[in-house]
Amino acid sequence: MKMKRNILVTAALGVAFLYSGLLANAQDFAPWPVPDEAAAVENPVALTKESLQAGKSLFDLQCKACHGESGKGDGLIKSANLTTPEFLAQTDGAIHYKIYHGRGVMPGFSTLPDEQLWDVINYVRSLSMVRDSADLKDATISLYFNDAEGQRELTAKVEETNAEGEVVPVAGMKVNFAVQTHFVLGQLPVVPADHYTNENGMVTVVFNDTLIGDGEGMLQVVASIQDMEYKPAQVTEAVGWGVPNPQDYWTERRALWKNNDYVPIWLLISFTGSALAIWLTIVYVALLVRKIKLEGDRYENDVNT
Ligand code: HEC
Incomplete structure (x- = not known):
């Protein structure tokens, strides 16, 4: 009885777990209001190669784990997609406000130098630009x-x-x-x-x-x-x-991938040993089967006579 209940509880937990996973994937984050004056702040850092490179270094270190390599929110922790048109429609000031303050799982980065925040914003915006490898x-x-x-x-x-x-x-x-x-x-x-x-x-x-x-x-x-x-x-x-x-x-001369001359001695011994053990087991089982058959024949003879 107790065991049956345990199985039921485990199954229920499993279903709940799967369902919560689906829910978490389907769920989007609530609107994140930004004060007008914060949204109006302009990005003081020009979009240069240096800024993009600095932004990439910071992103790889601090943001990639959650937001994913491509910024689509597909990192280890479910997070916001930073490449959608809705996201890109925001001002740099609004994005800065969010990175600075954080919310919920998203940590605030107020301790970082301001310039680095603008660098990472430049980089995040560059993620959704279509770059043709040609x-x-x-x-x-x-x-x-x-x-x-x-x-x-x-x-x-x-x-x-x-x-x-x-x-x-x-x-x-x-x-x-x-x-x-x-x-x-x-x-x-x-x-x-x-x-x-x-x-x-x-x-x-x-x-x-x-x-x-x-x-x-x-x-x-x-x-x-x-x-x-x-x-x-x-x-x-x-x-x-x-x-x-x-x-x-x-490490090299006597390696697994080398020909027989160079097989490591310990490997040779253990391989031969296991092959031998397997054959001995097979022979032993065959003998047992034979013994059972002989016993059966004898029993039949006994019954018949
Ligand atoms: C621990 C995981 C985590 C880390 C690390 C993290 N984020 Fe986030 N981020 C989130 C989550 C979760 C949200 C959604 C928060 C919400 O809306 O409540 C979010 C939201 C955001 C948003 C707002 C998205 C929108 O739709 O407006 C921006 C911008 C952002 N993150 C940028 C960054 C940057 C830049 C870094 C690195 C400096 C970073 N995040 C690091 C988890 C993370």
Whole structure:
């Protein structure tokens, strides 16, 4: 009896949970009135590339989790869609008021410098502009390694081809650096992780030389750009600036994906062991079945005689 009730309660809770999920998705937020004088405030920050980039950094850090990458309100927490015509019809002042004060789940950001709020507003507005990837420009990245004076420097140069067909440097471009080591999967940032190119299209970072490379100390250096005016680009180059990895024998030579000669010994033992165990079980069960059949035959014989 008690068990039946538990099942019923669980089922009811499950239905309620699913239903509340549907409701939360269907529900929109109540109108959010903004005082006229707040709505009339004008955005003092011009819509420049720098402002958009600053706004994007802040958005990715503070807003993306709820509002989603594209601002459609599809982040981890159900939140407002910042790309609808209704949303965009508001003044920057009204949006500023809402971000500053917050409401309910939406936190207020009154502690942030005002300029950053305007940057993020510029960025949020840019989210709903249709950007055709064909309109984006092409840029190329080249890497230079400099090992002089005991300091390892890595320079990236970003260039584009202008309308006259000349190759010209791209200044003010943010370049992200990463190192794909052999031993650690994923990317380790070099110091500093991102930098902007100078008027010659170049940016130089100091290389952190304690990273573990492959058996020969090779590292894969990755430089990439992600910009609103340019197509994303990336370049990867190997350089022997890592510490040779002494554990290469185990991680590379005797790896699962290698041929039989290099199968790790522990794997060989455990694989053979499990195969053996499975066959022994099968044989044991077969013997049991035979025994049951013999018993049955004997029983039949007994009954018949
Ligand atoms: C914890 C989740 C969360 C975070 C973080 C968050 N928001 Fe929100 N945001 C919401 C929710 C939920 C609403 C709807 C609030 C309401 O209307 O009651 C909202 C509403 C808004 C609105 C008003 C939308 C409208 O229709 O007028 C703006 C603008 C906004 N958020 C911008 C931002 C910005 C910019 C950031 C980062 C600086 C941010 N939010 C961070 C959850 C969040």
